Amino acid sequence: MNRTKPVVTAAEIQKDLMPLRRRGLLRGGLSLGALTLLTGCDLSTHSGVDAALEAMLRFDDEVQAAIFGQDRLAETYPASALTIPFRFNAYYPEWEVPNVDPNWHLAVSGLVADKTPWSLAALRALPQTSQITRHICIEGWSQIGQWSGIPLQVFLKRVGADLRARYVNFTCFDGYSTSIDMASALHPQTILALVFDNQPLAPQWGAPLRLRIPTKLGFKSAKNLQSIEVTNRFPGGYWENQGYDWFAGV
The missing domain is CATH 1.10.720 (Transcription Termination Factor Rho, Rna-binding Domain; Chain A, Domain 1)
Incomplete structure (x- = not known):
């Protein structure tokens, strides 16, 4: 290969x-x-x-x-290995999970040809993939979940992103943010998740759309996405700016 x-x-x-x-x-x-x-x-x-x-x-x-490389895949698991119940995790308590704006659209900016915002229906119409992978928290615990969504590389190509750009930045309507390098964005297991455990994302799992990237620590899998930016400017992130590893590979 x-x-x-x-x-x-x-x-x-x-x-x-x-x-x-x-x-x-x-x-x-x-x-x-x-x-x-x-x-x-x-x-x-x-x-x-x-x-x-x-x-x-x-x-x-x-x-x-x-x-890191496109052929270095995170381990996948059978459905029998799923963690039930799956543990809620965020930088705020579960009772502060934000509500989703009924008029939510995903904004796209930066080095892309098409900056048209995306509705939830339009995102669901894109090709989808599913994975059962381990979420590894920097705090030392892990759990296995099932996620389905759009391969990020498919989305980036659809909006005409400059795939030579250095970074992809993610901002969220709950105040969170993170960023990854383009090679990580194009990895086959990096997805924009719309479904968790065979159900549309619930608010506590990052509705209506979240990043799921099993080749990195859990804090990189940002919930409640509001915008995606393709850029050559180093974006940092919520935890990264406070001293966490930026690449955060596992």
């Missing part, structure tokens, strides 16, 4: 990741001594800590991007 190369190199992506800090990782368990051995930095100042964490973040993302 031919391996599809990333649209941009890991080194190019790292230039955009430079401003991010990962102080949370330091608090999460790595000792100052270990950081000193890894980086050779003087960690007695904040600048030393920042330099060490930047180096670790660059290395981590570069390794993940280097081994």
Whole structure:
């Protein structure tokens, strides 16, 4: 099988990741001594800590991007492996799940030929695929769910996206956002999910449309999508801007 190369190199992506800090990782368990051995930095100042964490973040993302490819698939499972009940997860409690605007349309912007907003009916008319894959949370737990929806690569081609662009950015009407590189967007398992557990998405699962990307940690699978932007500008994201891994591969 031919391996599809990333649209941009890991080194190019790292230039955009430079401003991010990962102080949370330091608090999460790595000792100052270990950081000193890894980086050779003087960690007695904040600048030393920042330099060490930047180096670790660059290395981590570069390794993940280097081994990523269209033929590296997340594991799939039989229906008998489904997690029941499936656990709700968001950056807000379940009783604050937002309502869906009955006039909701998906906005499309950036480096695309057709910026016409998409209705739910129009999205449902596109080719669909289904997967039973594992949702892996950065907090350490995981569960298996069944998702169906539009391969993101199909949608991007339909709107005439520039597939040479670096990033695809997702913003949500609940205030969330995330972004991925174009190679991850074109991965065959990356979908715009309309269905969960053989039912139309309910609000707690991200209605009316969510990103589902099983090759990355769960916080990348943004719920309640409002817009998709194709861009060469590094977009960051809600958690990424607070120090989480940007590539976030699993």
